[in-house]
Amino acid sequence: MSKQSSPSGLSAADVLDAHLAVFVARLAKAGYEKETRRGKERLILPFIRWVRETGIGVTDVDEACVDAFLACPSRRRYNHRTALRQFIEHVRIAGVAPPRRLQPSLAELLVQRYRTHLRDSKGLSSHSIDVYSPFVRAFVVAQQLPENAGAVDAGAVRSHLLDQGRNRSVSFVRLLAAALRSFLRFCFLDGTITRDLSTAVPPVRRWQLAPVPPFLTAEEVERVIAAADPSTTCGCRTFAILLLLARLGLRASEIIALELDDIRWEAGEIVVRGKGRLHDRLPLLADVGEALALYLSTSRGPSTSRRVFLRHKAPRAGLFQPAAVSKIAREALQRAGLLATGRVGAHIFRHSLATRMIRRGASLAEISQVLRHRSTITTQLYTKVEFEGLRGVARPWPSAEVVR
Numbered sequence: 001m002s003k004q005s006s007p008s009g010l011s012a013a014d015v016l017d018a019h020l021a022v023f024v025a026r027l028a029k030a031g032y033e034k035e036t037r038r039g040k041e042r043l044i045l046p047f048i049r050w051v052r053e054t055g056i057g058v059t060d061v062d063e064a065c066v067d068a069f070l071a072c073p074s075r076r077r078y079n080h081r082t083a084l085r086q087f088i089e090h091v092r093i094a095g096v097a098p099p100r101r102l103q104p105s106l107a108e109l110l111v112q113r114y115r116t117h118l119r120d121s122k123g124l125s126s127h128s129i130d131v132y133s134p135f136v137r138a139f140v141v142a143q144q145l146p147e148n149a150g151a152v153d154a155g156a157v158r159s160h161l162l163d164q165g166r167n168r169s170v171s172f173v174r175l176l177a178a179a180l181r182s183f184l185r186f187c188f189l190d191g192t193i194t195r196d197l198s199t200a201v202p203p204v205r206r207w208q209l210a211p212v213p214p215f216l217t218a219e220e221v222e223r224v225i226a227a228a229d230p231s232t233t234c235g236c237r238t239f240a241i242l243l244l245l246a247r248l249g250l251r252a253s254e255i256i257a258l259e260l261d262d263i264r265w266e267a268g269e270i271v272v273r274g275k276g277r278l279h280d281r282l283p284l285l286a287d288v289g290e291a292l293a294l295y296l297s298t299s300r301g302p303s304t305s306r307r308v309f310l311r312h313k314a315p316r317a318g319l320f321q322p323a324a325v326s327k328i329a330r331e332a333l334q335r336a337g338l339l340a341t342g343r344v345g346a347h348i349f350r351h352s353l354a355t356r357m358i359r360r361g362a363s364l365a366e367i368s369q370v371l372r373h374r375s376t377i378t379t380q381l382y383t384k385v386e387f388e389g390l391r392g393v394a395r396p397w398p399s400a401e402v403v404r
Helices: 012-029 033-055 063-070 081-093 106-120 126-143 154-165 172-192 219-228 233-249 254-255 286-298 322-335 346-360 365-373 376-390
Strands: 270-274 279-283
Touching: 012 033, 012 081, 033 063, 033 081, 063 081, 106 126, 106 172, 106 219, 126 154, 126 172, 154 172, 219 233, 219 322, 219 346, 233 254, 233 286, 233 322, 233 346, 254 322, 322 346, 346 365
Parallel strands: none
Antiparallel strands: 270 279
């Protein structure tokens, strides 16, 4: 790293010092809390002191510089890379730091082409693409693609699947296999691999209708909804989300994708952005509409984002991942005293809606239409609920003594 000054004669540290106050002011304008702004400032000051001590030039202030700062043994527990990268990006926009010089590797370019293929050719949602990407990146790194493409064969594919799937759940291995199968088919079409190795990925068996999905009774669902406090900002958002989950059976990914224009007040319907870029229309029930109107008018606040549900903390953008909705659901279940052990989140409301429908005499076709299942095989899972219910009324099998 060179030791030089900026064209104005100031050292790199002096320039960063001058821009730190501007950076903090921009955070305030973006809606960051006072404590958050102070915390980021405290994290950036040691970096500026390190730049001063090492005499680094202005042209060397980039992400690699941040990595070098964090590599110091005394900063092994310094895990606040985000604040430093935000600050670097700020001074880069201000024209102080040089533009990004990082060129994506051949491996990353391959992953990017695959993501584009999923989006443009397959019509997958951004969430589905993000789910597949980590599996694909791990495979690309392990097999050293695309440089080592000629050495990849069926044995390497199966070995990778077995290594990555060891001690994992059936759902994880099925998702891994689906991602590998999709990626290998793309590599053949892309010309990266000369053979279609997608057929080398073995099927992962999962017994149909084996597990009984967890569900809540109608009374328990109402208890969870009643535990939300619409008079508070957070509670108002939680209340609206819970009603969308419980009344309409929306998926977590569908809730975060919901935009302002999707609520058609005059038509009394809501547009749901489902899997595979499919758009469905559902009736906007009275209590759901009232909860959404209350949230939009009192708790959402101003934002340039068109997403309905926003983060409460800066940046004031839409909820990033479906996990955020699942977290809201888990916290609501916990407040109502209904948080069972295991992975229970937003999907339990979807299961509960289907269970109530089937117990009230709804057909599988009707349930499939409401839940927007692509296949009735998925809907058949809920028929097992009725078999489980029969256990409570079934009479015991007569023993030999009773027969006598």
